Amino acid sequence: xxxxxQWPATLVQPVGSPLSLECTVExxxxxxxxxxxxxxxxxxxxxxxxxxxxQISSEVPQNLSASRPQDRQFILSSKKLLLSDSGFYLCxxxxxxxxxxxxxxxxxxxxxxxx
Amino acid sequence: xxxxxxxxxxESNEEEPVHLPCNHSTISGTDYIHxxxxxxxxxxxxxxxxxxxxxxxxxxxxxxxxDRKSSTLILHRATLRDAAVYYCILSAGAGSYQLTxxxxxxxxxxx
Numbered sequence: 169x170x171x172x173x174q175w176p177a178t179l180v181q182p183v184g185s186p187l188s189l190e191c192t193v194e195x196x197x198x199x200x201x202x203x204x205x206x207x208x209x210x211x212x213x214x215x216x217x218x219x220x221x222x223q224i225s226s227e228v229p230q231n232l233s234a235s236r237p238q239d240r241q242f243i244l245s246s247k248k249l250l251l252s253d254s255g256f257y258l259c260x261x262x263x264x265x266x267x268x269x270x271x272x273x274x275x276x277x278x279x280x281x282x283x
Numbered sequence: 284x285x286x287x288x289x290x291x292x293x294e295s296n297e298e299e300p301v302h303l304p305c306n307h308s309t310i311s312g313t314d315y316i317h318x319x320x321x322x323x324x325x326x327x328x329x330x331x332x333x334x335x336x337x338x339x340x341x342x343x344x345x346x347x348x349x350d351r352k353s354s355t356l357i358l359h360r361a362t363l364r365d366a367a368v369y370y371c372i373l374s375a376g377a378g379s380y381q382l383t384x385x386x387x388x389x390x391x392x393x394x
Contacts, residue, residue, distance in 0.1 A: 258326045
């Protein structure tokens with residue numbers, strides 16, 4: 169079976185510090201990978217998605233970047249965090265292929281508080 | 284991507300059926316209709332999806348209008364554990380990898 173893990177689960181970071189959130193998927197190959205963010209009381213905002221190693225598409229211009237160094241690894245980074253980067257970050261995966269019926273599966277989420 | 288419209292919030296009494304509506308008037312012929320729900324402090328989880336015909340699974344039923352411009356997620360007997368935000372989203376046709384979530388409907392279940 170397939171599983172998705174992301175870490176850390178919770179972190180508190182000062183403004184201007186770097187960020188690295190990591191996500192890995194097991195039990196599948198060449199998945200589509202996603203990073204979403206949810207600000208307090210808000211809906212889910214798609215930040216980045218990737219259809220293969222080194223292939224990153226950004227949905228929203230911002231202070232964050234993403235990388236996919238390996239097939240099942242997706243990393244969200246920032247060089248200098250802003251207060252507005254606080255939120256609940258979710259990694260997700262979806263089977264490859266162009267079937268629109270494919271379900272998306274989410275990780276447990278990472279709570280980021282920038283102080 | 285085609286957009287969906289859902290009520291911001293709904294209430295239901297425990298053990299009663301719940302009908303959560305979703306409008307998607309600009310849906311294209313290849314768009315699937317997906318429903319996810321998000322419990323507090325958790326990532327969204329898949330509930331059900333369909334294309335044209337009504338669908339049933341152990342969690343819920345999905346009723347799709349004949350013109351596909353609206354759909355309804357049906358929880359047959361609401362429990363307290365069903366209190367969550369429910370998202371109706373469209374999965375765009377071949378060539379698109381995005382799944383865009385709106386604000387969803389916050390369902391409260393009253394004991």
